[in-house]
Amino acid sequence: MNDNPDTAIDELGPVDYLVLEFPAGQQNFTGEAAAELAKLAESGIIRILDVLILVKNEDGSVEGMELDETPAVDAIRALEADIAEILAAEDVELLAEAMEPGSVAGVVVWENVWAAPFAAAARRAGGQLIASGRIPIQAIAASIEAEMASEEGN
Template identity: 65%
Template sequence: MTEQDLDALGPVDFLVIEFPAGHSTFTGEIAEELMKLVEAGTIRLIDAIILIKDEDGAVDAMELSDAGELGPLVELEAQLAELLAADDVVNLAAAMDPGSVAGVLVYENLWAAPFAAAARRAGGRLIADGRIPIQDIVASIEADAELEETGV
């Protein structure tokens, strides 16, 4: 990437999506929705790997190109930067349950790139970010509803 490319870079995030053993398919609806995000210019996929954690906790990382039939993801595989290092794999796999499989996606939020670049040009820098898991939002809404019903 050139310095100009880096100046225009949007926020970069990652996701780790875990599946129980035998229940992982990255080429169906998940792949279609990911392709829609890329084609719409919402995100740019930077890296994607598959992690396999056996029952004893040993982890194997696999690039998409080694995963067999990729379906629509084959279009994206050739463009990946392979950014994740061995230490990243170990850290990401720590959250996985033994006997599971996970897909890891690293992506640039293209939708936010103009705002992020403007903030940097104005002298700003991101000092914190985060994400609220959907399960926590649902729990909060349910707790509020229960409080309204019971008044306690």
């Protein structure tokens, strides 16, 4: 994909986000996940658009910090030039509603660069995305286990 900031929106790939919550007492930050995220960006599979750290205090108040406001690991710090900071204050409030008090969450917004040529071709053909979703890995594992149990029972 063209790294020109003036790239037409028709050339962009799909944009996704995720929120990873780390409950109180389970915050074992080693930098491993950040390093894997950096590898994806460096390989050109994704382009990081925004990274945010949310802290939900015991009283329910929320602090949102951009990556440059935290002692981020070097792997993510190297991506800061690509970060567009597209999350607004209202987004932070909505995302934080699902968090438990005392938890920390990482929010990542990325463009699926690998899908940009397909997405652009579909748009040129008149197509428009009308539904999208993710199947949680836990649901897939449960489905496989149920199928295996069913086959063993027969």
